[in-house]
Amino acid sequence: MKLLFKLILPVALLVTGVAEAKKLKAGEAFPSDGMKGLRIFAEGRGPGAQKGSWDTSKTKGKVVLVDFWASWCGPCKDALPAYDKLYKKFAKQGLVVVGVNVDDELKSGQDFLKEHPVAFPHVFDEGKKLVSKVGVETMPTSFLIGRDGKVTEVHLGFRTGDANKMEEKIARLLKSK
């Protein structure tokens, strides 16, 4: 066993030592243009659900919560209903919540949303272009974006109680002009 680790460790260090992609941080502008044209899921939402592709004007000047999720990610299943509650509470005050699905295939996201419907819209990040651009380092990751388009918080993972902290921050952001 020890010999095995002696062989594996140098290789693992080499692999993990590769320069990491740039990660989007708080204070930096969220690349909203990267969402332009992404396909909107019709699954899991009501009959009036919007279809087509994402229009970046939906988020301009608004407080936005962007959640990167995948059907195979366990904590994402807990995060989505929690963010749905936040959406339902703050949508009238101007909060936009959008889920970005990063599954390999569109169908995985569609099937997941049929089983776990939520009210807020989701887009499919085909080819994982957007998720690569923002440098998501764990799943799920959500970005809270202020009216100025800048990231105010990068939320890594999801645990019980995280939604309460997020709620306070959203309420504060919505009050700001």
Add this chain to the structure above:
Amino acid sequence: MGKRVNAFEKQDLSRPGMGFIEHPIEEVAVQHMFNAREGSVGGFGGAGGGCGCN
């Protein structure tokens, strides 16, 4: 140089068949012993545990 597998690229790695041990309960027990012996935690399985650490 190899390529780092990002968190969002772990769809295949998160499949149950990708684990070293097929039975989940047995895996928990083995990992518990491994963690205690080696003093290290994590690095097994594909999907994140919600802790934001993998």
